[in-house]
Amino acid sequence: MHVAQVTTETMTLSAPTSWERRVDSFFAWVPYVTLAGSAVLGVVSSDAETNRVLVPALVGVAAVWTWVTFTRLAAPTRVPQAMVRLYFGGFVVIAAALVMQQAVFLAYGITGFFHAALLRPWPLAFLGLGATALVVHSNIVVTESTLASWSIYAGVVLVQTFAVGFGLYGGERIAGIAEERRAALEQLELAMEENAGLHDQLVAQAREAGVLDERQRMAREIHDTIAQGLTGVITQLEAAQQSWNDEAEMRRHLANAAGLARSSLAEARRSVQAIRPGPLDRSRLPDALSEVTDRWSSVSGVAASMRIVGETRPLAPHVEVALLRAAQEALANTAKHAAASRAGVTLTFLSGSVSLDVRDDGAGFDPSGLPAAQSYGLAGMAQRIERAGGSLEIESAPLEGTALSINIPTELVAAAHA
Secondary structure (H helix, E strand, O other), X not given: OOOOOEOOOEEOOOOOOHHHHHHHHHHHXXXXXXXXXXXXXXXXOOOOOOOOOHHXXXXXXXXXXXXXXXXXXXXXXXXXXXXXXXXXXXXXXXHHHHHHHOXXXXXXXXXXXXHHHHOOOHHHHHHHHHHHHXXXXXXXXXXXXXXXXXXXXXXXXXXXXXXXHHHHHHHHHHHHHHHHHHHHHHHHHHHHHHHHHHHHHHHHHXXXXXXXXXXXXXXXXXXXXXXXXXXXXXXXXXXXXXXXXXXXXXXXHHHHHHHHHHHHXXXXXXXXXXXOOHHHXXXXXXXXXXXXXXXHHHHHOOEEEEEEEOOOOOOOHXXXXXXXXXXXXXXXXXXXXXXXXXXXXXXXEOOOEEEEEEEEOOOOOOHHHOOHHHHHHHHHHHHHHHHOXXXXXXXXXXXXXXXXXXXXXHHHHHHHOO
């Protein structure tokens, strides 16, 4: 039999399930069914000693008592505890009186085993079960009052009380565990729904972040390849136009412009496909920087040198790309704005970091007052270096040249690619 969990004041089912509604219905009707059945059996089996007035009167009192103090108040498992205790006390007295009149009313007395389960706290429920057992099995000593019968009576009452009581208690604990599991499952379902929503939100945010990151990457690549290449092409074409009367010089500038256009187109294609820059694809960073410096000097006409300090060692691919693009941007700015006569690129391998320095003896500028149009390239360069875990410093002043210094700790590089 299933009995729902209760409080000290009001019996409540753990959940409004169809099974628990059937339990309520059973508790509500069982006293009337057992009382009516006992009354019918009492009429059939009545003898001359049966009190034909008292028994019907007691049956009526039992029915009225049950209705007034129990059935009419609420669903049995929701009747206030005070009324349950009052009803059960009257039930035990009436049932005992009926059993004393006719033994067949022990069937009505069995109702107490069910309704005692409504009593709380549990010691009171065990007391109700014991009182019911005393009433139901009272004929054991009524018919024959001997030491043996009293011993049997006591044994039957104790065994039945504790057997039924612990069975009811175990059933309630199982019901409680089932209710806890049901509540836990509901919480889990809610958590899963919430997690699904958060997952969708995170996916959307990650997608937006990925799109933004890709846009920024493409913007940097376009600036470092197409924009710089077009600037170089325009510069060479303007120089060719100025050398109109010197065919050899004009051809040299036109060849440089064509070469810049081809290399810029190739780099643009590589950027779209997220492939390493051409110089790095053919060699490691020191050789790539030397190639870029020599080519820049040839095209710009500015003397430039490249040197390496320290023992060279492999670097992470994204660090090599960041340093190469930084050197290209710095040299492009020198050619476009500095009007320098010399420039130098230095790659230094230290024990815990790698450094890149690009210097020129040009016009210089005030870094704090740089126009936004000219600062975009430097901002993109700073983003690259920051993403590689490094730092960027620019030293310059009007008529004093420019020095750009980059430092990237190699420990961070190793950790990022461990």
